[in-house]
Amino acid sequence: MTCAEAQELITALIDQELGQAERSSLEEHLSECPGCRLAFEEESALKQKIREASRRINAPAHLRNRILSDPRIFPEKNRSARRWGDYLRPMPALLRPILAFALLLAIALPAFYFFKPRSEPIALSALETYDRFLSGELPVHRTENADEIVRQLTRAVGGHFHPMGYDLSAMNLRPVAGLVREIDGRKVLIAIYQGQGGTLFCYTFIGSEKDAPPNAARFFEAAKKMNFYAFSRGGVNAVLHREGEVICILASEMPMEELLALAKSKARPS
Ligand SMILES: [Zn+2]
Numbered sequence: 001m002t003c004a005e006a007q008e009l010i011t012a013l014i015d016q017e018l019g020q021a022e023r024s025s026l027e028e029h030l031s032e033c034p035g036c037r038l039a040f041e042e043e044s045a046l047k048q049k050i051r052e053a054s055r056r057i058n059a060p061a062h063l064r065n066r067i068l069s070d071p072r073i074f075p076e077k078n079r080s081a082r083r084w085g086d087y088l089r090p091m092p093a094l095l096r097p098i099l100a101f102a103l104l105l106a107i108a109l110p111a112f113y114f115f116k117p118r119s120e121p122i123a124l125s126a127l128e129t130y131d132r133f134l135s136g137e138l139p140v141h142r143t144e145n146a147d148e149i150v151r152q153l154t155r156a157v158g159g160h161f162h163p164m165g166y167d168l169s170a171m172n173l174r175p176v177a178g179l180v181r182e183i184d185g186r187k188v189l190i191a192i193y194q195g196q197g198g199t200l201f202c203y204t205f206i207g208s209e210k211d212a213p214p215n216a217a218r219f220f221e222a223a224k225k226m227n228f229y230a231f232s233r234g235g236v237n238a239v240l241h242r243e244g245e246v247i248c249i250l251a252s253e254m255p256m257e258e259l260l261a262l263a264k265s266k267a268r269p270s
Contacts, residue, residue, distance in 0.1 A: 001029040006036045011096060014044055046097050050104050057108055067107065121213045123240055123249055125183050126203050127233040129190060130251050134199065140177040140192065149178035153189040156180040161246045163191045163204050166266050172197035200252040207247035212240045219260065224269045230260055239263040244270040 006029045012018050013026055030037045059067075067073060132138040143149060146165070154162040163178065173193040181188045186205050193200040205211075212218075212229035219228045229240040237259050238251040250263050 001025050003029075003033060003036055006030070006033065007039060010036070010040050010043055013040070014047055043097060046100055050100060053104060053108060059107055064107075073106075122184050122186060122188070122205070122207070122211050123216075123231070123238065123247075124213055124233050126181070126188055126190075126205075126249060127236050127238060127251055129179075129181060130199075130201050130236050131234060133192065133201070138179075140179055142177045144176075146175040149175050149191055153178045153180060153191065157187050157189065161189075161204065161206060163189045164202055164243075164248050164266070165191070166193075166202060168193050168197070168200065168262075168266075171195075171200075171262065173200050198252060198254055200250060200254070203249040203251065204246055206245055207242075208245075209240075209242050209247075211247050216240065221264050221267075224264070224267060226267055226269055228260060228263055228267070230256055232256070241267050242270070243268055 006026055009018060009022060009026050013023060018026065030040055129138055133140065150163055150165045157180070168174070173195040175191055176194045177192045179190050179192070181190060183205075186207070188203055188205040191202040191204075193202065209227060209229070213231045216229035216231035219230065220226075221228060226241055231238050231240070235253055236251050237254065237256045238249050239256075239259050239262075240247060240249045241263055242248070248263075248267070250259055250266075252259055254262075
């Protein structure tokens with residue numbers, strides 16, 4: 001067996017796809033040829049690494065299906081009958097590990113992206129919903145019934161806490177919808193107010209004052225003995241305060257002083 005023939009069969013040997021005769025002559029060649037043995041060892045090690053990595057990484061099923069069913073990546077119709085080795089075999093031996101590594105990256109990178117712990121504080125992540133609502137990307141069920149919004153949101157967290165249920169009619173804002181978002185494993189209740197006063201989101205979730213972004217400006221309100229944290233994201237202003245174990249964030253495009261005054265006037269000392 002020549003080195004070129006051996007290199008062609010190395011992947012198949014690792015995948016245990018060789019017949020007895022081919023296997024014996026390849027193994028004989030490997031025992032005598034340090035170059036091919038090195039190629040074999042490197043490819044075995046790479047496959048082992050891929051197997052280990054793929055055990056730790058679980059791409060979401062919908063993502064896996066999308067990659068596997070994308071004809072640009074896998075043009076063959078009869079995908080399921082083929083194995084990884086079949087895609088690698090026709091390639092020059094040198095390119096095989098590179099392609100395998102590229103495939104690993106293609107699968108692993110989106111998975112890392114999905115499972116990467118958010119480095120952003122929950123208070124800032126939550127504000128994404130405000131932008132998405134204004135651009136119409138956030139489907140909400142609108143209702144005129146403010147009590148129904150409070151009931152629905154309270155039910156969503158099994159009665160553990162409830163949205164603030166502020167009456168903002170003096171600001172020309174009335175509740176129009178409620179929704180629940182899970183951010184960093186925490187349920188966040190969102191009551192949406194709209195009217196001539198613009199749009200205002202009231203977020204509530206279980207947390208502490210540490211959930212305020214580190215660069216937020218802190219204002220101590222002596223009359224209520226409460227801290228208020230002001231911060232912005234994009235064009236959206238936000239004010240965070242704590243009532244017991246519940247964090248409340250008011251978010252709006254209204255000027256920060258107005259929003260801060262509103263939060264101070266509505267907040268209930270715990
Ligand atoms: Zn050789």
